[in-house]
Amino acid sequence: MKRNKHKKGHFYWLLARNYISFTLALVISFSFIAIVATLRISGVLKNEENSTPDLYLDILKNGNYEDFPVEDLLDIDGSIVILDENLKPIYQSSDNINTTYSSNDLLLIPDYNMNSYTHAETYIDANDKERILVTSYVYKNKTAVNQELWIFDEQLNVIYNTRNINISTLTPLEFSYLTRNINNSFEAMKYSFKGNDGENYTMILLKSLINNKTLIKVSHTIKYTLWTFLILYLIMIICFIYWLHRKVNKPLALLDEAILNFSTGDYDMGINYSGPTEFVQICDNFNCMARRLSESEAQKKKLENEKKKILANISHDLKTPITVIQGYSKAICDNIIKDDQKDLYLNIIYQKSQSLTELINSFSEYNKLDHPDFxxxxxxxxxxxxxxxxxxxxxxxxxxxxxxxxxxxxxxxxxxxxxxxxxxxxxxxxxxxxxxxxxxxxxxxxxxxxxxxxxxxxxxxxxxxxxxxxxxxxxxxxxxxxxxxxxxxxxxxxxxxxxxxxxxxxxxxxxxxxxxxxxxxxxxxxxxxx
Structure with a gap:
């Protein structure tokens, strides 16, 4: 069987190929967006890691505390307090913050430059008493190099600690310093430095846990990433639907146009379509149907013309013998014909009636052969x-x-x-x-x-x-x-x-x-x- 050159594979293979292409494009786009977002988040986190008080030590040594970039280092709501050797506050970056710190407070507040993580949880001991376990980890190059344990009862009495600090009880504020969480709003850290005057100073840094600029930047990056992916996904879906619409609509439009032409009697306008096998097959079948109907219509017209011709011929052939029979019989009835000629006239009438009978019988047989039930x-x-x-x-x-x-x-x-x-x-x-x-x-x-x-x-x-x-x-x-x-x-x-x-x-x-x-x-x- 001769292969149709207009066929370009089955429609489901075309769908499969384009759906795979659509999926690959989606994966590649999402991967690209994810890589860009990851690089941006990494940059934000790297900037936070690199941003330490050490970068601004000259400002602190000179006592120019107003020039210290509090917001860049501690986010929007962050604050600092500078304490002298006697723990007396000599500078505070904002009002309504605590400026009173004891030596115990400084022992419990973690150092800023120490990469640490603190976790607090409650548990029930063997005597069915509630205990609080505080665990601190100190990391170096992402590896825990030191671990510190504290165990408290419900009244925050110290039951055990690994630092061998002689503290029997912590106040709620001291406990929040230890866990780096002040009223679920701020994280307290300390930074010690020596001024140009030779005095030792301690800076208390209060970093906001709510309005964390780094977290906000990361959150915005993630949000923009998701929105970008969603918009790109919708655009690709629209393009895929548009492509599918064009692929399906093109043969349907051609078929619709051909049907309209077909309804007006134009059977010769075929569908010239190149595409998926299924649509090509439909168009070919339609062309075949149109061709057959065109041939059938032509045959029908030919048969109608033949019937008209047959009716005209048989009318003509019937008219001649009938006219002769009528004329001769009328002449005999009117006694116009002589007696010796009557036999001749009757013989002619008989011959014409024989011809008429033969013609009628032949026509009847011819029509009978044309009947569908024959x-x-x-x-x-x-x-x-x-x-x-x-x-x-x-x-x-x-x-x-x-x-x-x-x-x-x-x-x-x-x-x-x-x-x-x-x-x-x-x-x-x-x-x-x-x-x-x-x-x-x-x-x-x-x-x-x-x-x-x-x-x-x-x-x-x-x-x-x-x-x-x-x-x-x-x-x-x-x-x-x-x-x-x-x-x-x-x-x-x-x-x-x-x-x-x-x-x-x-x-x-x-x-x-x-x-x-x-x-x-x-x-x-x-x-x-x-």
């Missing part, structure tokens, strides 16, 4: 034996008419499924024409031979022959006499009926032009072997 009564018959019997029955008639018979029928059995009655009519119509239009001493030929999976029957004569201009229309209805043999006799439906009968047998009948040597007229009938 069916052959097929039986398997040896076509050679069947033909010999038929010729034997007609031999005497041919001899009386002065015609010769030359039959060449093989002895082998050639079986065909035929309707004996209808096939006999085919032979009768062809041979009757030979007898009607040829002079005496004309030889009739009847030959049978096997041709592959068919039987070829040859019927003809060496008489007057058929003019070339009439041979093309010989099987059309009402082709008689003056248009074929030079006379106007018969109904002109014999060969048309013969053709229909042969076609009903799934065979073929034709007039060979030019005929074979020795023939003037040669009909060839092909019938399938059973």
């Amino acid at each position: 069916k052959l009564n097929l039986t398997k018959v040896d076509i050679c034996e069947f033909s010999r019997e038929y010729l034997a029955e007609r031999y005497d008639e041919l001899e009386v008419a002065g015609f010769l018979l030359d039959a060449d029928i093989p002895e082998e059995i050639l079986t065909c499924s035929i309707d004996s009655f209808q096939l006999t009519r085919v032979f009768e119509n062809i041979i009757s024409n030979c007898l009607k239009y040829n002079p005496r001493e004309t030889t009739l030929f009847f030959n049978i031979e096997k041709a592959d999976d068919k039987v070829k029957l040859t019927l003809g004569d060496n008489g007057l022959g058929i003019p070339n201009e009439s041979s093309e229309h010989i099987f059309e209805p009402f082709v008689v006499g003056d248009s074929s043999r030079g006379t106007k006799e018969g109904s002109g439906l014999g060969l048309a009926i013969a053709k229909k009968i042969v076609q009903e047998h799934h065979g073929k009948i034709s007039l060979k032009n030019p005929p074979s040597q020795g023939f003037s007229t040669e009909f060839e009938i092909l019938l399938p072997l059973s």
Whole structure:
């Protein structure tokens, strides 16, 4: 089977390929966005790690505490308090913050430059008493190098600590210093330095846990990342849907246009589409349907024209004998005709009525063959034996008419499924024409031979022959006499009926032009072997 060059693979493969491409594009886009977001977050965290009081030590040593970048180091709500050696506050960056710190407070507040992590949790000991466990880890190069444990009871009495600090009880504020969480709002850290005046100072740094600039930047980065991905995802979805719409809508639009043209009677406008196999197949099927309907419409018009022609011809052929019969019978009834001429007139009336009957019978048979309910009564018959019997029955008639018979029928059995009655009519119509239009001493030929999976029957004569201009229309209805043999006799439906009968047998009948040597007229009938 010839492959359709317009086909470009199955539609589901096209969907699969493009969906995979869409997924890969989505993954690549998301990966790119994630990488950019990760680099941005890493930059923010790196800036926070690199931002330490050590960078501003000169400001602290010179005592220019107002120039210390509190917000950059401690976020928006952060504050600092500078304490001298006696723990007396000498500077505070904002009002309403605690400026009173004891030596115990400084022991519990973690150092700023110490990368540590503190975790507090409650548990029930073996005596069913609630205890508080505080664990601190000190990290160096992301590895824990020191661990500190504190255990408290419900009143924050110190039960155990690994620092061997002589503290028996902590206040809630001191406990918040230890856990780096002041009222769930600030984280306290300390930084010690020596001023240019030789005095030792301690800076208390209060970093906001709520308005953490780093967390806000990270949160914004994540939010923008998600929004960017969502927008990109929606754009890609819209593009994919638009692409799918174009792929599906294009053949549907072509099909819709073709159907509209089809409804107006334009059957010749085919669909020229190149794309997925399924859509190409639909368009091809539509083109095939349109072509068949166009051929059917043309055939219908041809049949209608033939029917009109048949009606016109039969009206004409009926009119002539009826007019003669009416005129002659009227003359006899009015006693216009002499007595010695009445027999002649009656004989003419009888002959015309015979012609009229023949014409009506032929027309009736022709229409019956065209009826959808017409069916052959097929039986398997040896076509050679069947033909010999038929010729034997007609031999005497041919001899009386002065015609010769030359039959060449093989002895082998050639079986065909035929309707004996209808096939006999085919032979009768062809041979009757030979007898009607040829002079005496004309030889009739009847030959049978096997041709592959068919039987070829040859019927003809060496008489007057058929003019070339009439041979093309010989099987059309009402082709008689003056248009074929030079006379106007018969109904002109014999060969048309013969053709229909042969076609009903799934065979073929034709007039060979030019005929074979020795023939003037040669009909060839092909019938399938059973």
